[in-house]
Amino acid sequence: MQTVRCMPHLVLVGPESFPFVRDVLRAEAQRTGLRVVEVSMSDWGTGVTPWVEVVGGRFRAGLLGPWGDLELGPEDVFWCLAEGPPPRAESDYLSSEHEALREAFHTCCPARVINRRGLLAPLWTTAMWRMLAQRLPSPEADSVLAPPHFHLGAPPEDGQRWTRWPEEAETRMGQVWWTVPEPGPLRQALVLGSHVTLWPLEFEEEPPTLPSALERDLTRLAASCGADVLEVLLVSSGMLDASARWTALQLGTSPEGLERLVAQEDPVALAQLERFIRARFASKEDAR
Amino acid sequence: MILVMGPVDELVTAFFLKHLTDTKREYLFVDERHLGGDVRLELDLPQGPSGKGRLRGAVHFPTWRVGLEELTGIYSRLGTGNVEQRKTPEARAEQAHAAALLDLFPGPVANRATAMLSNGSKPCQYAAILAAGLRVPDTLVGGTWERWEPFARALDGDPVIKSVSDERSLVKQVSWEATRASARPGQALAPHQFQQRIHGTNIRAHVVGARHVLACRAETQALDYRHPDMTGHTVSLRATELPEPVAEACRRLSRALGVDLAGIDLIEPPGGSSRPEDWVCLEVNTCPGFMWFEQNAGLPIARVLADFLGTPLGS
Numbered sequence: 001m002q003t004v005r006c007m008p009h010l011v012l013v014g015p016e017s018f019p020f021v022r023d024v025l026r027a028e029a030q031r032t033g034l035r036v037v038e039v040s041m042s043d044w045g046t047g048v049t050p051w052v053e054v055v056g057g058r059f060r061a062g063l064l065g066p067w068g069d070l071e072l073g074p075e076d077v078f079w080c081l082a083e084g085p086p087p088r089a090e091s092d093y094l095s096s097e098h099e100a101l102r103e104a105f106h107t108c109c110p111a112r113v114i115n116r117r118g119l120l121a122p123l124w125t126t127a128m129w130r131m132l133a134q135r136l137p138s139p140e141a142d143s144v145l146a147p148p149h150f151h152l153g154a155p156p157e158d159g160q161r162w163t164r165w166p167e168e169a170e171t172r173m174g175q176v177w178w179t180v181p182e183p184g185p186l187r188q189a190l191v192l193g194s195h196v197t198l199w200p201l202e203f204e205e206e207p208p209t210l211p212s213a214l215e216r217d218l219t220r221l222a223a224s225c226g227a228d229v230l231e232v233l234l235v236s237s238g239m240l241d242a243s244a245r246w247t248a249l250q251l252g253t254s255p256e257g258l259e260r261l262v263a264q265e266d267p268v269a270l271a272q273l274e275r276f277i278r279a280r281f282a283s284k285e286d287a288r
Numbered sequence: 289m290i291l292v293m294g295p296v297d298e299l300v301t302a303f304f305l306k307h308l309t310d311t312k313r314e315y316l317f318v319d320e321r322h323l324g325g326d327v328r329l330e331l332d333l334p335q336g337p338s339g340k341g342r343l344r345g346a347v348h349f350p351t352w353r354v355g356l357e358e359l360t361g362i363y364s365r366l367g368t369g370n371v372e373q374r375k376t377p378e379a380r381a382e383q384a385h386a387a388a389l390l391d392l393f394p395g396p397v398a399n400r401a402t403a404m405l406s407n408g409s410k411p412c413q414y415a416a417i418l419a420a421g422l423r424v425p426d427t428l429v430g431g432t433w434e435r436w437e438p439f440a441r442a443l444d445g446d447p448v449i450k451s452v453s454d455e456r457s458l459v460k461q462v463s464w465e466a467t468r469a470s471a472r473p474g475q476a477l478a479p480h481q482f483q484q485r486i487h488g489t490n491i492r493a494h495v496v497g498a499r500h501v502l503a504c505r506a507e508t509q510a511l512d513y514r515h516p517d518m519t520g521h522t523v524s525l526r527a528t529e530l531p532e533p534v535a536e537a538c539r540r541l542s543r544a545l546g547v548d549l550a551g552i553d554l555i556e557p558p559g560g561s562s563r564p565e566d567w568v569c570l571e572v573n574t575c576p577g578f579m580w581f582e583q584n585a586g587l588p589i590a591r592v593l594a595d596f597l598g599t600p601l602g603s
Contacts, residue, residue, distance in 0.1 A: 049476045051430030052411050053439065057418050064432060064476050093455050094478070100453035101430050101479040104411035119405045119412040126402050130391055133333050152331040152345070152385045173377075174384030181335075247335070 008075040010034040010281075011063070011111070014041045014082030020262040021081075021255050021273065028277045034077065037070065039063070045086040045098065050105035061109040072111040077280060079114040080106065082254055112283060114228045115253055123225050128251045129165050129176055135224050136248060138217060145217035145234070145246045148178035166250075180247045184236035188257050189214075190269070191222040191230040192276035197268060199261065201233075214246055221248070228280070231257045289358050290315040290597045291347070293386060294365025301365040303579040307590040313598060316354055318347065320366050320386075324379030326350055329389055340394045340601050361396040361597025362389070363549075368575065395601040396497060398549035398593060404574040406545050407454045410481060413545070413572050420541035422534075422554070422569040427483040433471035436482065440464055443484045452481040459512040461485060486568045488555040493530060494578055494589050495550045497596040498543040501535040503528050504585035505556075525584040531562035541572065549593060551576025 010029040015022040015038050022038075029036045039048045048065040062071035072078060086098040107118030117124045122131060132147035155162040155177045165176035186201040187208055196218050198210040222230040231252035236244045261269035290308065294301035296319045308315045318327050331345040346353040366386060373383065387401040406413050414424040428439045429452045440447050446464065451457035462482075471477060490506040508523035530538065534554075542550040551573035557566045578589040 049430060049479075051428070051432075051435065051476075053428045053431070053435070054411065054414055054424060055426045055439070055442075057423065059415075062431075064430075069432065069435065093451075096453040096455045097451060097479045100409035100451075103409040104429055104452065107409070107412040107415055119409050120415060122402070125405050126391070127388075130388060130402075133392060137338055139338055146335045147333070149335050150331075150333040152388060153328065156332075173380035174388065175381050176388075 006035075008034050009037050009070065009072065009077070011037045011039065011070075011072065011076065011078045013039045013044050013078075013080040016040055017082045018255055018259045021259050024262060024270065024273050025079075025277060028274060028281065032278075032281045034281065037063075037065075037067070039065070041082055041084055044080075044083055045102065050101060050109075052101065052104045052108050054108070059108045059110050061105055061111075072109055074110055074112060074284075076111040077114065078109055078111040080117060083117075112280065114280060116226065121226050123227055123251070123253050129178070131225060131251055132248055135221055138220050138224070140220075142213065143217055144211070144213045144244070145221065145248055148180050148247055148249060151177045151179075178249075180235060180237065180249070182237050183247070184244075186249075187234055187236075189218050189232040189234060190258055190261075190272065191218050191227070191232065192258075192272055193228055193279055194219055195272055195275060197272055199257070211244065214244075217246070225251070227253060229253070229255055229258075229276075231255065289354070289360060290594065291318065291359050291362045292316070292365075293318045293320060293362070295320055295369040295371040298365055298369030298371070300577045300579045301369070303582075304363060304365075304590055304593070308594060311591070311594065313594055316347065316359070318386075320371065320383070321374065323382035323386060324374060324376060328378075328382050329385040331356075331385060331389060331392065333392065343392050343394060345389075356389075356393070359393070359395065360600050361398075362393055363398050363593065363597055364390055364401075365575070366390075396548050396597050396599075398496075398597065399547045399574055403546035407572065407574040409454075410450075410452055410571050416544045417541060417569045417572070420544060420569075421537045421564040422541065422567055423565055425483040425486055425568055425570065427481055429481050430476060430479050432476060433468070433473060436467065436471070436477055437464075440467070440482065445485055447482040448485045450481050450483070452479060486555045486570075488557050488568070491528065491530070491554040491556050492581055493535070493538050493550075493552040493554060494576060494581065494587065495538050495542040495547075495552060496589070496592045497548050498539050500592045500596070501530055501538055502587040502589050502592060503530045503535075504581055504587055525581060527585045527587055531560075533562055534564050534567050537564035537567075541569070545572060545574070547572070547574050548596070549576060549578075550574065551578065 026036050048063050050063055053060045062069055086102055089095040089098055103119045107120050119125060133150055136145055136147040137143040153175055160179045162177040162179050165178055185204055188199045188201055190197050196215045198208045200208055218232060232248050233250040234246050234248045236246050292305060292315055305317060328348045333343055336342055346355045390397050390401045411429060417424050446461045448459055449462045450459045491503055493501055493503040495501050505526045505528045506523050538552050553570040555568040581587055582589045
């Protein structure tokens with residue numbers, strides 16, 4: 001089988017779900033001189049399979065696909081935007097082996113990875129409500145960002161409005177409820193690297209401003225989750241001024257909000273994405 | 289009070305419960321078959337500063353309850369012993385609540401549900417093992433014959449094959465010729481883990497609370513000391529002290545993986561060494577069945593674990 005190696009690559013898995021973000025990534029890759037390789041969700045694990053090697057304590061990893069054997073190194077950038085479970089194998093044992101190989105690839109791939117997945121990555125191993133409960137509030141005294149009040153079991157009869165946590169991983173089985181006292185308007189924060197923007201999700205007379213304390217807490221949250229790209233659904237409580245407290249209601253690792261804004265040709269969102277991607281492409285960071 | 293959760297007839301669960309009873313420790317036991325039946329968990333996590341006291345709730349039995357504030361630590365053997373899980377919505381809900389309790393409880397937990405996941409893919413652990421300063425075996429998972437052949441030829445002897453996941457598999461050596469015969473040119477190999485056979489002495493180190501290291505040697509001619517009888521060999525377990533730098537690397541590794549009870553499989557190089565980078569770590573068992581090692585090597589693992597789980601937070 002032919003080994004592919006001529007210029008650095010940008011490898012995207014599942015980009016078909018985010019066509020507008022993909023177009024920006026393609027344009028930036030072309031500008032930077034990266035060759036784009038796109039792997040659809042349906043091909044990931046069937047037509048394209050990963051491999052991982054460690055020799056002398058040094059990881060190597062790559063992808064086998066129609067193009068041959070593409071080894072990925074620190075000069076390459078890898079972003080798995082979306083993936084489904086590996087295709088079913090002929091036995092449960094082999095299915096587990098395929099899944100373990102995929103996790104190994106995500107964890108050990110020496111490329112510059114955006115939103116690294118794998119079994120050492122908390123955002124991909126922990127239910128989102130538990131991530132919020134575990135990571136917030138940050139221990140620093142000046143923290144303004146909190147999780148909702150969570151309750152497991154039958155909802156308390158305390159006069160508060162309790163909402164069932166949406167289905168995800170294990171909450172399909174558990175009874176997880178949440179409530180927020182006196183919630184303000186719903187907003188979404190986009191954290192891309194160290195840059196944060198805040199967006200309204202309901203009609204508001206004025207575009208929301210991003211308090212510096214909230215920006216600091218959101219970048220802390222993304223860093224503690226190991227996320228480069230994180231979408232946070234949040235509401236404020238109390239007055240919307242510098243003293244406001246904020247509650248994070250949900251975390252998203254897929255750039256769905258970003259896709260919507262880029263599709264609307266929002267110049268702020270577009271600039272934020274371009275700035276982030278340029279910084280990632282220019283970064284020399286070697287994660288493994 | 290220590291909360292123990294697991295199947296009452298599972299060997300390690302029963303062994304630890306007997307230790308707690310014999311040493312007159314205060315404990316609460318929940319048989320996982322009763323989750324969603326006679327036993328249910330209630331957890332409440334209000335907004336407020338992080339830390340001890342934020343998580344409230346109780347373990348409810350039909351006529352009484354035990355508040356979480358009475359618990360000092362949790363030992364979980366949930367999901368072990370091949371117990372058929374009840375499929376009722378109530379049982380599934382309580383199993384999910386139990387997993388959440390393991391993750392959110394502010395005191396020591398052996399082990400938290402998410403921290404146990406790293407064992408699901410051995411190369412994932414290798415990233416943490418290397419960062420802790422230990423060696424890992426040269427390994428290849430996936431790829432084609434064209435990648436496998438130079439990898440295998442560079443090894444000293446035939447490669448070992450084992451599962452890459454946490455599925456039980458018998459470790460064995462495979463010949464170059466046998467793998468060549470099963471490979472299809474240009475096609476991906478089955479996703480098993482091929483690696484260098486490491487010569488030296490098998491050592492199992494149990495690390496409790498990322499602090500206490502209890503190690504033993506497994507002396508055997510078998511390739512996989514856990515199953516010596518399958519190859520007609522015997523195994524002898526003997527307590528040993530690890531060189532302090534190696535013990536410290538094991539503590540670092542346990543801390544990095546977030547496990548309060550780790551079973552670390554090491555190979556000591558022939559002739560010995562006190563340098564962690566000379567020791568190979570094969571994997572970290574995140575739900576170790578420590579009973580066999582305690583009974584055969586005399587390691588006081590249950591006592592150290594009970595001490596650790598029975599110490600109130602902050603003391």
